[in-house]
Amino acid sequence: MSGEILSQNEIDALLSALSTGEMDAEELKKEEAERKVKVYDFKRALRFSKDQIRSLTRIHDNFARLLTTFYSAQLRTYIHINVASVDQLPYEEFVRSIPKMTVLNVFQVQPLEGNVLMEINPHIAFAMMDRLMGGHGFGGGKADGLTEIETKIMSNLFEKSLENYKEAWSTIVDIETEMANFEVNPQFIQMVSPNETVIVISLNTQIGGTSGMINLCIPYVVLEPIIPKLSAHYWMQSDRKDPKPSEQKLLQQSIHLAQVPVIAELGSAEVTIQDFMQMQIGDVIQLDSSVESPLVLKVGQRAKFTAQPGILNRKIAVQVIDHLARGEEDGE
Template sequence: MQDVNDTPDADPPQESDADAPSDIHGHESAQAHARREDASTGFENSMISSHVLDQSEIDSLLGNSFSSLPDREETGMERVIKAGFVAYERLPMLEIVLDRLVRLLSSTLRNFTNDNVEITMESTRSMCFGDYMNTVPSSSLFAVFKAVQWENYGLIVIDSALSYSIIDILMGGPRGVGHVGTEGRPHTAIERSLIEKLITLTLNDLSAAFTPVCTIDLSFERLEVSSRFAAIARASNAVVMTKLHIDMEDKSGNLDLIIPYATLEPVRDRLSQQFMGERFGRDSIWENHLISEILETDVEVSAVFEEKLIPLSQVLALRPGMQIAFPYRRDIPIHVTLQCGQTSLFEGRLGQLHGKAAVKIERRLVPADSPHPHSTPPLASSE
């Protein structure tokens, strides 16, 4: 026989059997939740590891972090120094040249890359050469070029985003995505040759843009990877900095054109014109007016018969009534030089006309650069 008390002893195993499935399901749900968290964490880690920040993104992140800092006030000495700079707005023709460069370079890069290229001029301003070089990222490329006729140098700065984008396009990189790769690595010889080709095309278009103002040949000198070897002016010298933003579908970059004011000095008068051809032509109305006024001007002409060099002691010993002897013979004509101030104008012979002393002009001493229509001089006479 089974004891009644044996039944409660059998119940606990049944209750434990009933609770076991709930514990198993809870353990399985916890494992599934852990697997989902691991999967999401792994996906996020894979996304973070697959996306590498390029130099432009790093610069933008670092630049935005200091945007809230207050602007430093300039000292009086800094204002005095900057006041001596020639502002870019004082060279109106330079803006026209840069606009022509944007149009020409856009067409050239479309043919060079077989891609849709859009170029915008973000800014053009005057600044110190040293201040600009301190703000350039270390991963940029520096192309030094020479203006042959002006006998001075300029600088083209290509940032890493543009250089690697051009390389990706020319080397058959993937389309529809941005630049993929490490931007800190050095460029190979093939990549440098492609960048030098881009620089040569830019210089050719810049030379063509200057054609309405003057004829200039811009030749590529060298390509540097360090700003220390790309110094073309003193740190305190003023330069014109033009920033061009180049978009090529999903790729983009910046190109900076640096031209010192010392380089533009030979053509500063032409770049200061308000419009094209302001001083290229001749104003015949004012020329004729000035010629007519000059011809009506009264001048004093002296007739010099003879000159003789004597010591200063004799000049100091001269007294009223004393005479100075000149070599003269009766049969030899007296030659006279007509002068205006210290400038000798004509040579002639002394004679008489209508009872007055006169000079017959025989030779002209001043060059006939612009001979007047009445080139035959009248007979000079004196009382």
């Protein structure tokens, strides 16, 4: 059946046709089975689930925020970066989608195998360089006309930003980033085979009045060892993960050294506001406990022990007599 919603009259007519034999239920099932056949393009093999794509989006949302802070401090101007899309496609298709001459940074993410490619639109790259040189952030210029000095300035700026990529991935895996290559022609960079699946994260970037895209291309071979960690199940497990024995020992030591207030309560009394306002030095307040009754010893705000008063080394002290039962604790 088609995916459209039927009215009640159409449903009644369909049931009537089935009951009178005008329509054959077996033929309908056969047609439905035939419609379930879908065309599959092996050149666009989908190796990542929606769950894993969402995890990658979350990681790079964090990366976009870190980049915004980093570039705002470096360039001293308005910067805004956010994730526009996260897609999986063949490497060849990604190369065709970027300009013929652009700014390309290839960097390693040890201990993961392979390289990651960061493509910065020339308008964005030149706006950054113009700000570094004291300009207003003009985004004009062509990538194929870069001088050695301009190449050095750009590569240094982008290399420093890779520390933010390391931090963005820290919740999943510890990586060490290192710049491997700086290029302007994508045809000179062949990281993987043309049909290899890659993840492309597109970042909307605005620097002052200049806007453009920063694209991150991550080959499947890079993410393959950590794919299980990109599932929601792993995230929930990591949240409930028990501490290691060394962490437990450190936690116990910290708890043992923690200081808590201990209060010996002689008793209590209730007075009216009027009596309280008229209270003078020398007035006596009658407590609700007798002299023979043991004191209540509180740890924090919870009654835990009974005690008797005394003196130790010429200082007022209390001696613990007994431990209060749980019901008596809760009643305090």
